[in-house]
Amino acid sequence: MAKVTARTVAERAGVSLAAVSRAFQPDSPLAEDKRTRILRIAEQLGYKTPSGRSFSRVSSGTISLVAGDLSNPFYPVVLEELSLRLHEEGRRLVLHAVPAGASVDLVMQQVSGYRSDAAIVASATMSSQLARECRKQNLPVILFNRVQPDLQMNAVTCDNYRGGQMVAERLMSRGCRRIGYIAGLRNTSTHLERARGFLDELERHGLRPFCEAEGNFSYSHARDAVLPLLRAAALPDALFCENDIMALAAMDVARMIGLRVPEDLAIIGFDDIPLAGWEAYRLTTVRQPMRQMVAEVLQLIDMIKAGQGTNGTIRVLPVRLIERDSA
Known part of the structure; x- marks a missing residue:
């Protein structure tokens, strides 16, 4: 069987050799749709770079937030906190909004295309089949303030x-x-x-x-x-x-x-x-202890990526009653 080379990938994807090289360097300039197409074809062909990097090992330094209800002001506040925390760490946040009435499963395909290091799913529900597929791809998924009847699903929620x-x-x-x-x-x-x-x-x-x-x-x-x-x-x-x-x-x-x-x-x-x-x-x-919840999510992601965490982790954080004038 002929060895799969960068030229093989380039010909199949209809791009230059330089584009194939840039696709495996997350910080290099390349249109995301082109990067996604190249990496998908590389995965299908089983291509590895000369340094041994495969499609499954490309890390973008990116965390994806999949949000299903941005009309609730609580989630834009979560988005801001996540963005600030990741910026401090030299990482990036990509927002994937789930259209009203649409399945989160469709949006998660975009997350896979971005080769995110992990996905945080807020105000949305994943199917068990999709959760299993994400585990096969070694993509950590953390539910934010949601839990599901899936013993291997990770979540951080308030009480x-x-x-x-x-x-x-x-x-x-x-x-x-x-x-x-x-x-x-x-x-x-x-x-x-x-x-x-x-x-x-x-x-x-x-x-x-x-x-x-x-x-x-x-x-x-x-x-x-x-x-x-x-x-x-x-x-x-x-x-x-x-x-x-x-x-x-x-x-x-x-x-x-x-x-x-x-x-x-x-x-x-x-x-x-x-x-x-x-x-x-x-x-x-x-x-809700929003800042602490965000910190716990990021800590859990890092532990799972480092092989120190296991699937099925659920962290429940305490809440406080804030007394004002309406009661």
Whole structure:
């Protein structure tokens, strides 16, 4: 069988020998689509450079962030923190946004093409098949504030269950008994854990939710969901909204129809996005330790790349209830 050379790769890819050489040097100038095509063909042919570098060993010094909901201000803050941390370390961050309604699996093909050192998946869910494929390619994948029923999936998350408990404890200590809640996306671990902690704590005190609605972690959905609850004959005296965006929507609706927050209606959110602290809202909320979560993600990536970490690692970080004026 004839030896595969750089010329073989160049001819198959329709590029120059110099382009093949640059494709295996991540910091060299070369259009990313051309680099991806060359590396893909090199992998198919089993080509190795004279120094012994193969396609699977090309490292770009790049971390990919795959994000499914950049409309939530929490994730742009995460993006900024990740970018600053990686810049300090001489590495790069590439953002891959998942279009609304699209599968993260399609975006992960772009990540593979970039030859990222690792992928961080935030506000999105991967299929088990894709997770297995990433492991075959030695591509570490870390879920950010999500967990999945895959024993080999890595994740860094806040203690969403405890956060839900804290909200129920605070509202009941305030004397609230007609407590409603606005749920996020039903198929996400963030919703499941926050709701479970909240409902378990209510039940422990002999209470059930006074009312509930689905806000899908969205301002507009939450606004439409809250309005009929606050126009009903029997009104809740408190609402737990599973993220801050929905809580801000609830506050806006309450004010629009003449309810006072917190005198008539106490509201608590989750995340502690920057808007939560603005004077117009002063939202009581559960704070995710975002900076610590980012640091843990990067540490976990480095451990896995160095062969010191194992798949299936889940790190759960504590949360804090931030008391402001809305409850």
